[in-house]
Amino acid sequence: MSKRVCERCNTGAAILRLISVKENTEKVEYLCANCARAEGVEIVVGGKEAAQVSGSGETEEVEKGSREDSVMCPSCRLTFARFKERYRLGCAECFDAFRPLLIPLLKKVHGAERHRGKRFARLADEDITSGTPRGTWMLELLKRRLQAAVEREEFEEAARLRDRIEAISKESNVERTAE
Amino acid sequence: MTLDALVRQTPMWLDGSGAYADVIVSSRVRLARNLRHIPFSSQNKTADEERVVDEVLSAAQHVRDLNQSTYFDMKQLEEHDRQLLVERHLISPALALRGGNGGVMVDQDERLSVMVNEEDHLRLQALTAGFEPQAAWQMLDKVDTELCGRLDIAYDADLGYLTACPTNVGTGLRASILIHLPGLVLVQTVDQVLNGIAQVGLTVRGFYGEGTEVVGSLFQISNQITLGKSEPEILETLERVVRQIIDFEYSARQTLLRDARAQIEDKIWRSLGILANARVLSGQEFMNLASAVRLGVSTGVLKDPSLVLLNELLVRVQPSHIQRMAGSRLDSDQRDQNRAEYVRERFASASTTSRQTRG
Numbered sequence: 001m002s003k004r005v006c007e008r009c010n011t012g013a014a015i016l017r018l019i020s021v022k023e024n025t026e027k028v029e030y031l032c033a034n035c036a037r038a039e040g041v042e043i044v045v046g047g048k049e050a051a052q053v054s055g056s057g058e059t060e061e062v063e064k065g066s067r068e069d070s071v072m073c074p075s076c077r078l079t080f081a082r083f084k085e086r087y088r089l090g091c092a093e094c095f096d097a098f099r100p101l102l103i104p105l106l107k108k109v110h111g112a113e114r115h116r117g118k119r120f121a122r123l124a125d126e127d128i129t130s131g132t133p134r135g136t137w138m139l140e141l142l143k144r145r146l147q148a149a150v151e152r153e154e155f156e157e158a159a160r161l162r163d164r165i166e167a168i169s170k171e172s173n174v175e176r177t178a179e
Numbered sequence: 180m181t182l183d184a185l186v187r188q189t190p191m192w193l194d195g196s197g198a199y200a201d202v203i204v205s206s207r208v209r210l211a212r213n214l215r216h217i218p219f220s221s222q223n224k225t226a227d228e229e230r231v232v233d234e235v236l237s238a239a240q241h242v243r244d245l246n247q248s249t250y251f252d253m254k255q256l257e258e259h260d261r262q263l264l265v266e267r268h269l270i271s272p273a274l275a276l277r278g279g280n281g282g283v284m285v286d287q288d289e290r291l292s293v294m295v296n297e298e299d300h301l302r303l304q305a306l307t308a309g310f311e312p313q314a315a316w317q318m319l320d321k322v323d324t325e326l327c328g329r330l331d332i333a334y335d336a337d338l339g340y341l342t343a344c345p346t347n348v349g350t351g352l353r354a355s356i357l358i359h360l361p362g363l364v365l366v367q368t369v370d371q372v373l374n375g376i377a378q379v380g381l382t383v384r385g386f387y388g389e390g391t392e393v394v395g396s397l398f399q400i401s402n403q404i405t406l407g408k409s410e411p412e413i414l415e416t417l418e419r420v421v422r423q424i425i426d427f428e429y430s431a432r433q434t435l436l437r438d439a440r441a442q443i444e445d446k447i448w449r450s451l452g453i454l455a456n457a458r459v460l461s462g463q464e465f466m467n468l469a470s471a472v473r474l475g476v477s478t479g480v481l482k483d484p485s486l487v488l489l490n491e492l493l494v495r496v497q498p499s500h501i502q503r504m505a506g507s508r509l510d511s512d513q514r515d516q517n518r519a520e521y522v523r524e525r526f527a528s529a530s531t532t533s534r535q536t537r538g
Contacts, residue, residue, distance in 0.1 A: 076222040088298070088343045090222035092215045092333035095341050102345065106338070109346055111380075112407020115339025117350035118320070123328035129241060137250035137284075138236045144255075145229075 006032035016041070073097040139168055180249040180287065182260055186495075186503050190267060190289035190306070193494065195486035197309015201477035202425050204357040204397070204490065205308055207268070208315040208414075210323050211342045211351035212301040213333040219343040220277075220298055228280035231300045235293070238329035239284060244322050245293065248286040253279065263499040268306065270294055291322060298343045299351075301327070310421065312354045312414050320410070339406065349406030354414055355384070356421050361396040361474040362431030363424075365443075372427050373398070376420055380404040395466030400424070432478055447475035455526040459512075460519035465496050484529045496522060 004014040012032025018039060019028050031039070069081035078090035080098055089095065095102065107113050142165050149158040192205045213219055214234060217227050239245040253261060253274065261275040270283050274297045281296040294302040303326070305319035333341040340351040347353070363369035373383050384399040400421055402413050435443050450471035454460075473489050475481035494500060496518045502509055505517055 076218045078222055086221065087345070088221045089219060089341070089345070091218040092213065092335075092341050095335055095338060106345055106348060106406060110349065110404045110406035112349075112404075114337055114407060115335070115349045116407055116412075117339060117352070117409045118323075120332050120334035120340065121324070121328060122331070123325075128238075128329045137248075138240055141232065141236060141250065141252065144252075 004030050006030065006035050008032070008035040068101055071098060071101065139165060142168070180285070182251075182256075182263065182503065185267070185285075185289075186263065186500060188289075189487070189491045190494070192268075192290060192306035192308050193487070193490035194308050195490055197307060197311045199310040199425055200308065200486060202359055202428055203310040203421075204359060204493075205306055206310060206312040206315050206354070206356050207304060207306050208312060208319050208352065208354045209302055209304040210319060211299040211340065211347045211353075212303065212323070212327050212330075213341060213343070214300050215331045215333040217300065219300070220296060221343060225280065228296050231296055232280055232282060234330060235295050235301060235326075236284075238326055239293070241329060242322065242325045244286065244291060244318075245284055245326065248284045248291070248293075250282055250284050253277070253281040253283075259499045259502055263503055266497040266499055267494055269304075271297060271302070273297060291318065293322075293326070299347070310356065310418075310425075312356065312418060313411075316352075316354070316410060316414055346403070347405050350408070350410050350413065352405055352410055352413060353401055354417050355399045355401035356417065357386075358398050358400055358421065358424065358428075359396055359470065359473055359477075360398055360424070360428050361470050362428045362435060364396045365435055366431045368427070368431065369396075369398075372424060373400075376400065376424075377403070379416060379420055381417060381420055394463065395470035397466075397470070432474070436478060436480075443474075444480055447471050447480050451475065451481065451526075454522055455530075456523065457519045459515045460496075460522060461515050462497065462518070465492070465518060465522065469493070484526060488525060488529050492522060492525065 006012040006014045007029050008031055012034055014030035015033055016031060016036055017028060018031050018036060018041065031041075069079065069084070071080045072078070073090055073094045074097060075093035076090035078094055080101055083089060083094070083098065089098075103113050142161055146158055146161040146165065149155075149161060192207075197203070197206070214231060217223065217230055220228075223231075236250065239248075251264060256264075258275075261270070264270045264283065264285075265272050265275050267289065269285055269289065269292045271294065274281050274283070274294055277297070279296065281294070283295065284291075284293040286292070290306055292304045292306075294304070303319055303323055305315040305322070307315045307318075335341055339349040340347075342348050342351050360369055363372055376383065380403050382401055382403045383393075384401060385393045386395075386397050386399070400417070402417050404413070408416075450468040454465070454468050454472060457464075469489055469492060472481065472484070473486070476484065476486055476489065495504075498511075498514055501514045501517050501521070504521070505513075509517065
């Protein structure tokens with residue numbers, strides 16, 4: 001397979017196709033990395049698609065937009081493009097993945113970018129399980145789930161649920177005797 | 180508490196008490212919260228949803244204000260019964276539609292509720308009668324500290340509480356005031372008065388919240404901004420603006436009774452007459468007539484019925500409530516007849532009682 005040579009310097013191997021739009025006419029050139037850089041093209045290693053860039057400001061905006069769109073949250077795999085469609089974040093980590101893109105948006109919506117309200121504080125470990133657990137719905141919910149798991153023949157899940165039900169029933173029995 | 184018990188009781192937030200009860204029906208505050216390590220509802224799976232329910236309910240067992248409450252599992256409820264919870268303002272229309280592993284914890288007097296697996300993992304809500312957003316916030320703040328303090332909540336030092344929708348980021352707080360503005364509607368200045376409030380970061384919604392219609396001159400006024408202001412600051416702005424709207428409403432009522440007393444009294448008495456005697460009553464017609472009667476009661480034109488009765492009817496004559504009370508499936512014609520009958524009975528017994536007291 002013969003390699004294409006850069007159309008500017010005629011020496012380097014052409015690695016990309018540069019499409020430039022000027023006064024409604026399109027010019028296509030095959031360039032090497034050096035000549036492309038000289039044209040102001042940013043080359044990102046690992047980029048799969050052939051870069052399509054031009055001198056006109058308009059297309060550069062489009063380029064920037066599509067770079068933003070492809071940003072993906074490493075945790076829930078939501079892309080920024082998908083976020084823009086539905087306007088819903090996918091998980092807590094999205095806020096780190098999209099932070100530079102979200103800040104201007106939050107500023108527009110709220111006129112601010114910093115939280116000034118209540119601060120989240122986790123209770124001390126010993127306080128988390130303090131107080132008598134009285135709710136009966138947790139047990140009811142687990143029992144219903146157990147029944148469903150048995151019906152679906154998911155026995156591992158059923159065993160896990162049975163253990164939890166026993167633990168909770170025992171816990172509330174102990175509390176009741178203590179009172 | 181069963182659904183049947185729920186249907187029979189009048190929720191505390193409709194007891195007609197609280198400040199400015201002649202204009203403000205109720206105040207509601209809600210907080211949006213998410214668990215850090217589980218995807219939000221748009222990206223999660225059934226197993227994720229179940230983990231959310233497990234973690235939230237396990238934590239809630241240790242919270243004094245919640246551990247006597249009832250958990251309604253959306254999966255276990257028929258569509259009509261989910262709708263019934265919407266009619267009582269205990270869940271959002273979105274949760275009723277979504278179904279899945281969603282649910283809601285409701286306390287005995289329906290002042291507190293916690294939706295699980297709505298758009299956010301947790302939506303905590305406090306409802307009070309009258310113009311009492313601060314009281315609702317204090318109640319909710321405490322529950323939030325005790326419930327969410329037991330969970331690993333998605334919180335960022337810069338952005339505050341992280342929520343599925345960017346419009347809730349920060350405090351996650353939405354405060355809404357359910358306000359009755361028949362005076363402003365009648366003098367046709369309500370649009371003018373309400374249009375200005377967007378500039379101070381507030382918004383107007385319908386009876387059931389976002390995206391719902393305005394019926395019976397009942398509006399919900401709530402904050403739009405959740406980031407960059409503290410919770411008390413958000414509530415203060417809301418209170419200040421609502422107080423102005425209340426003044427506008429009072430002066431509209433005064434103008435009406437001064438310039439068109441006969442016409443207004445006629446409208447009020449006719450509305451009462453229809454409500455007390457109709458044999459077929461659609462939901463929409465009820466809301467419009469009840470609005471006129473409410474105006475009559477709050478301006479002193481009418482002695483009966485009480486605001487509590489009007490409030491009670493506000494939830495009880497809605498389609499799913501009518502259906503549940505009948506105990507069988509009804510088509511809309513039959514519902515309109517049942518509604519008329521129920522309203523008639525309640526009005527008749529209310530006026531007998533007041534005649535006896537006066538007698």
